[in-house]
Amino acid sequence: MAISTSTTVSLPIPSSRREMGWGERVQRALTHDRTLGYLFLFPAILVIVGLVAYPFASAIVMTFQAKTAGAPGRYIGLENYRELFSSEQFLRTVMNTVVYTAVGVGVKFLLGLSMALVLNQERFCNNLFRSFLLVPWAIPTVMSALNWRWIFDDASGLINNVLVRLNLISETISWLSDPNLAMLSVIVVVVWQGTPFFTMSFLAGLQAIPKELYEAAEIDGASVLQQFTNITLPRLHPIFVTATMLSAILTSSAIQFVLILTNGGPADKTMIFSVLSYHLALGGAQRLGMGAAVSLIFFPVLVVFIVFLTRRMLREKGE
Amino acid sequence: MARKMTTQRRALKGLGNGVLVVMILWTAIPFYWMIVTSLKYDKEIYGYEATLIPQRPTMANYATVFRETPYLLYLRNSVAVAVGSTILSMIIAVLGAYAIARLNFPGRALLARSLVFTYLVPTSLLFIPMFALMSMLRLTDSLHGLIIAYLGFDVPFCTWLLMGYFKSVPVELEEAARVDGCNRVGALLRVVLPMSLPALVVVTFFSFTHAWNEFLYAYVFTSTTSARTVTTGLVNFMSQDVFFWGPLMASTVMSALPPVLMFLVFQRWVVKGLTLGGVKG
Numbered sequence: 331m332a333i334s335t336s337t338t339v340s341l342p343i344p345s346s347r348r349e350m351g352w353g354e355r356v357q358r359a360l361t362h363d364r365t366l367g368y369l370f371l372f373p374a375i376l377v378i379v380g381l382v383a384y385p386f387a388s389a390i391v392m393t394f395q396a397k398t399a400g401a402p403g404r405y406i407g408l409e410n411y412r413e414l415f416s417s418e419q420f421l422r423t424v425m426n427t428v429v430y431t432a433v434g435v436g437v438k439f440l441l442g443l444s445m446a447l448v449l450n451q452e453r454f455c456n457n458l459f460r461s462f463l464l465v466p467w468a469i470p471t472v473m474s475a476l477n478w479r480w481i482f483d484d485a486s487g488l489i490n491n492v493l494v495r496l497n498l499i500s501e502t503i504s505w506l507s508d509p510n511l512a513m514l515s516v517i518v519v520v521v522w523q524g525t526p527f528f529t530m531s532f533l534a535g536l537q538a539i540p541k542e543l544y545e546a547a548e549i550d551g552a553s554v555l556q557q558f559t560n561i562t563l564p565r566l567h568p569i570f571v572t573a574t575m576l577s578a579i580l581t582s583s584a585i586q587f588v589l590i591l592t593n594g595g596p597a598d599k600t601m602i603f604s605v606l607s608y609h610l611a612l613g614g615a616q617r618l619g620m621g622a623a624v625s626l627i628f629f630p631v632l633v634v635f636i637v638f639l640t641r642r643m644l645r646e647k648g649e
Numbered sequence: 650m651a652r653k654m655t656t657q658r659r660a661l662k663g664l665g666n667g668v669l670v671v672m673i674l675w676t677a678i679p680f681y682w683m684i685v686t687s688l689k690y691d692k693e694i695y696g697y698e699a700t701l702i703p704q705r706p707t708m709a710n711y712a713t714v715f716r717e718t719p720y721l722l723y724l725r726n727s728v729a730v731a732v733g734s735t736i737l738s739m740i741i742a743v744l745g746a747y748a749i750a751r752l753n754f755p756g757r758a759l760l761a762r763s764l765v766f767t768y769l770v771p772t773s774l775l776f777i778p779m780f781a782l783m784s785m786l787r788l789t790d791s792l793h794g795l796i797i798a799y800l801g802f803d804v805p806f807c808t809w810l811l812m813g814y815f816k817s818v819p820v821e822l823e824e825a826a827r828v829d830g831c832n833r834v835g836a837l838l839r840v841v842l843p844m845s846l847p848a849l850v851v852v853t854f855f856s857f858t859h860a861w862n863e864f865l866y867a868y869v870f871t872s873t874t875s876a877r878t879v880t881t882g883l884v885n886f887m888s889q890d891v892f893f894w895g896p897l898m899a900s901t902v903m904s905a906l907p908p909v910l911m912f913l914v915f916q917r918w919v920v921k922g923l924t925l926g927g928v929k930g
Contacts, residue, residue, distance in 0.1 A: 366833055367754035374745035374764065374804055381801030382767040385778035392778060399784055445672055448665040459669060461916060463676055468912035470862035472880040473905045476887065477683045480894050486695045488682045495701075522679065530920050554657050576769075583771035586864045590884060604773035611777045612869060622777045629774060636769040643765050643809065 393623040398616040410623040419598055420606070420624065427602045427628070430513065431582040434520040435574060438581075441521065442528020442573075449529070450536045460533070467526035475590040478519040482506050482591070506592050512600045516591050520581060528573055535569040536562070572642055575635045582628070603628055687711070687899040694895055710899035719874050720900050723882035726792055727904075730878055731860035733796040734803055738856045739849070741800070742807035747837050749808070750815035751823070761812065768805035772865050775801070780869050790876045798866045803859060807852040814848035815841055847918050854915050858908045879904045 393410055395403030414420045449460050466474065481488045482505040490502040505515040539561065547557045585604040588594060594601035594609065603624050611621025688706045692698055714720045748754075749761050772779075779798060780789075788794030822844070823836045831839060842849070867881045877885065883904065886897050912919060 361832070363752040364754040367748040367752040367757065370744040370748035370752070371760060373741040374808055375760070377741065377800050377804045378763055378767050381779070381798065382770055382775065382805075385775045385782060386770065388778040388781070389774065392781075397781075399781060441672075444668055448668045448672070451662060451665045453666070453669075459673065461913060463672060464916070464920075465680075465909055465912070466676060468858070468909045469905045470858075470864075470880060470908060472862070472864050472884060473901045474679075476883060476897065476901055477679055479887075480686065480898065481679060481682055483894075486699050486894075488678070491699055491701065522675070534920065554661060579769060579771060583773035585773055590887070607773065607777065608869075612780065618777050618781065625774045625777070632771070632774075636766060639769055640762060640765045644761060 389622045392619045395619045397618045410619050423601045423606045435577050437521045438524045441525045445529040446532035464526040474523045507596050509599045531573040535566045539565045710895040713896045714900045723879045727879040730795045731857045734799040734860045735856040738803035745808045746811035764805045789870045803856040814845045818844045851918050
């Protein structure tokens with residue numbers, strides 16, 4: 331990044347006739363926006379460059395290397411990518427990631443929208459309900475994942491416990507290790523944890539719609555459904571787009587749910603790219619280059635979302 | 650016409666109440682199970698005598714957590730990392746945001762853009778090179794290493810959030826202060842910051858809970874007990890014993906409590922701050 335080069339603080343040469351002391355020069359310099367601006371932003375630039383830009387660039391370099399931790403990498407060209415694309419595990423991971431993200435975000439969206447609409451109605455104690463429904467978002471995701479792993483437990487988990495009591499099943503169901511159910515179970519957890527984010531965003535959007543619009547529509551005889559499709563939906567549209575994109579970035583890259591619930595199993599049925607990348611890079615074989623390649627293959631898709639969101643988030647802040 | 654409208658509204662209200670009840674159950678049941686498990690003896694947790702409502706509630710699991718596991722150490726580590734990264738990111742973000750919001754210099758817009766951009770790059774793309782970097786700098790297995798690593802997320806987010814808020818503080822107030830002899834730093838400390846208190850609360854909430862909840866970096870950079878935080882510590886418990894759900898749920902309840910309490914206290918501001926810049930999807 332070229333930004334870092336422009337940060338050297340150059341003190342302007344004073345034009346006054348008499349010699350100025352160091353303290354005075356610094357004082358003078360600090361009244362200039364330019365000097366002060368770079369000085370104030372220097373730590374932030376250091377963070378961006380050191381903790382995001384540099385690691386990101388070195389990830390790209392790594393994908394062309396055979397590299398283990400602590401040892402310098404050996405250049406092997408596109409070998410990592412070639413191996414990935416011919417690996418069945420990787421292709422399955424791509425499919426899984428797409429399904430996991432699309433279904434997870436889709437369900438969160440729909441549930442979040444219904445929750446927001448319900449909470450936007452007037453009701454006794456509504457604030458209390460709202461606070462409560464948002465709590466899953468505030469719980470550390472690791473704690474939610476651990477809790478759900480216990481709920482899904484084969485022998486004594488809540489779900490099997492209740493189903494057996496009600497005589498609905500005779501043998502307990504392996505929610506997390508049945509190849510047909512594992513992905514579904516993981517998505518349930520993702521939805522439970524992530525719905526409040528959509529609820530919060532949509533509710534804020536709903537509350538920003540002027541009441542007069544609905545009153546006018548009512549007078550014109552518009553039905554509730556017509557009001558919803560002609561006023562509510564178009565007004566919420568910008569929030570729909572932003573929330574969905576943000577959630578898609580974060581859902582697809584979150585590692586803890588799958589790592590804790592299934593660790594990618596059974597037979598890679600729930601393997602998503604962040605988990606595969608972790609396994610390849612740090613799960614014994616220490617193939618850092620391969621691991622980096624897995625996560626970077628998805629970057630072109632993410633970058634479209636990121637660029638779009640960056641623009642929108644800055645517009646929001648009047649930049 | 651009007652009558653039709655009210656019946657429609659009433660039907661919707663009824664439907665809404667129904668949905669609300671389902672949603673509350675869906676949200677509450679996992680919490681119930683977590684708390685109830687932490688209060689049961691093993692006999693009521695596993696096997697044929699397992700119960701849905703504890704017959705003889707006990708705090709034994711909580712005692713076990715403190716007596717037989719390094720949970721207190723994990724707790725201490727989490728507090729240290731969360732406080733450290735919050736203070737550091739707060740200082741860096743306040744200065745950066747003030748510069749972008751108020752000072753005029755070339756490259757300002759580009760810097761604002763790169764800040765938001767870096768905030769949106771997920772850590773799952775960065776953890777491998779970050780692990781290599783941390784190993785090189787000998788910052789693995791260290792709380793300092795975690796504090797530094799978390800700045801990569803906290804600083805861009807906090808700067809973005811504060812930037813918008815600082816812009817909303819009237820420039821005239823600041824100019825008045827400067828006429829009275831305040832320099833830029835004085836104006837920032839005495840005028841802009843006191844007027845941005847809600848934003849500072851949100852920023853503190855986000856940095857603190859982010860550090861408290863963070864898993865991937867903590868998991869990858871730490872391999873010894875001494876530097877484990879609560880999240881990685883609990884995941885580590887999971888792989889140790891067979892009959893561990895009682896104590897594990899007890900420690901889960903305790904670890905979830907601080908961010909939940911913070912959220913409930915600061916909720917109004919947090920929801921406002923989150924309208925666009927959500928942390929977790």
